[in-house]
Amino acid sequence: MRLSRREVLAVGVGGVALTLIAPGAHASELDDVVAKFTGGAAVGSGGVTVTAPEIAENGNTVPVTVEAPGAVAILLLAPSNPTPAVCTFTFGPAAGSQKAATRIRLAKTQDVTAIAKMADGKFVKAVATVKVTVGGCGG
């Protein structure tokens, strides 16, 4: 399975919609992307998880899973990418779970970030540090 940043694939259950964010945004627009998603509301923590490898085996296709039980949408961000916004998963009422997995490209080591919009309108955030390394070996 080969995926570019533009061709992220959402693996989820029925009722999941995926919005691809157009490339061309700038890193300086990170705050704008977040503000647009949250409407400027405060972002708390807890209730959302982002799972990714600690060290990427291949920075061009890093598996990432986000989950937030009870969420209506999850925004996935790669803050240090040239285009920090990756995608937004939207969960309809028929969604069996609020979980989605995709593979993303990471330009360098960074905190992959998920912000979930919960049904009550509150926002929560989680990060996972993914290292992109040149490698080498010990052991």
Add this chain to the structure above:
Amino acid sequence: MISRRDFLQATVAASAIWGADGVGRWSRLAAQQRLTQDQLLDFKSTGNVTLIHITDCHGQLVPDWFREPEVNLGVGAQKGLPPHVTGADFLKLYNIKPGTPEAYALTYLDFEAMAKTYGKMGGFDRLATVVKSIRAERPEALLLDGGDTWHGSYTVLKTKGQDMVNAMGALKPDAMTTHWEFTLGIDRVKEIVGTLPFAFLGANIFDATWDEPAFDPYKIFDRNGVKIAVIGQAFPYLPVANPKWMFPDLSFGIREDRMAAMVAEVKGKGADLVVLLSHNGFDVDRKMAAQVPGIDVILTGHTHDALPEPVLVGKTMLIASGSNGKFITRLDLDVQGKEIKGFRHKLIPIFSDVIAPDAEMAKLVADQRAPYEKEMAEVIGHTGSTLYRRGNFNGTWDDLICSALIEDRQADIALSPGFRWGPTVVADQPITREDLYNATAMTYPNAYRSEMTGAQLKAILEDVADNLFNPDPYYQQGGDMVRVGGMGYAIDVTKAQGQRLSNLTLLNTGEAVDPAKTYVIAGWGSINKDTQGPPIWDLVEGWVKRKGTVSVEPNHSVAVTTG
């Protein structure tokens, strides 16, 4: 100097769970001032479960010398905790007297003199004697191999690991996990695994395309009425630290959630005892023990630590059994009502002059080596100084390799990977071809020559340093710092990535390395496909032959700050 009292928190002696009864036999042995096989094997059986652990033998079929590290730094919460304790501190921590066989086996102190007194260690024929002796007493003992078995010698290279498959097979292990095995290439691994009469386990090995488990995660053994679940964990960073083109469709990783799921699954199947046969590396296992509840014993591997007592994390016991066939751990457990009610532990040092070789295994080993004996035994030179590998920043074997690389590849700077495998050649000995292969034999040996700017070189060194000294163990890959020839530097291991190294200096001119200037770099063990250059063993052999006798001066080119 650190006092033993400072360490007690980290040792089982302080544990209220089992008391100090299970350990402490080493000091008694030392007091007797002499060794016999009976003493080495002496063990008061306890409980209803016996585990035998061997790990990281790296293809060493015959006895060898292995000098333990002088520098083995822990960072963050691991600072000063075992196994990041060496030399005199180590002796104090474990109440071992200097000059004793135990001090020789477990530390670098006075290594050359002690090596002459106490001789070589390990050897599969001696290991077989120990394993058979334990099994004679405890037929239901489980023998578990932590991996890095089909790797690391002349005969492994020539037979594509078959020598080790045969020798380890004759020890009849019950399960193994893995790391370097995959550098034989995925096809060869699959071929061998198809023939194994025991379990090849890796809960964290996945098909990279479909993200599905690629090998068995665990096996449950019913021994003495105790259901023992053995979960395997392969080295998490194989595709990062080793050439992933050799096993392109596999993904590894720490996968803590997966481990928690496997623990729950085996408990759901009625496991009374959960054993993790791990190639994570000690600090990763220490964190995993804290993060994933329900693991009773972790048999650690990868980082080559030898500890004479278990380390406790909560109720989880971490066992470290060394490398190169130098030790076997025997762990007896009394498991009642799904809990460990008592234990006895012994890290058995395999003194090859004390433990009698098992005749059957001796013949098997001789048969594996026979076709290659003549070429392995050839003397390529002599060494006036001890050649060893271990140490966080340098070892004399790699200093020698770097010197050969700089001269033969006409480079400004040489790099040698921070491997922890490779036994020792004691000073004033001939160097045989076998010795050289023991320090270099692997499947991507090409000695490259390339150009890099000073800035690129520093970025690479910073990257490797972070893989070793990241304070979060889950970001550590094990191994040691890449060895550098022709250049010195200062390093503060407590700093963040990008800020650890400073004062990069060319040793021959004393000039500072210019970030903008291009330098010729030679090295080996590149993980990139189609790396060009002669195999490192050919290059080094030619260099040693030209020199006749080599002597490696103490290396003071890395200035270390530990905070």
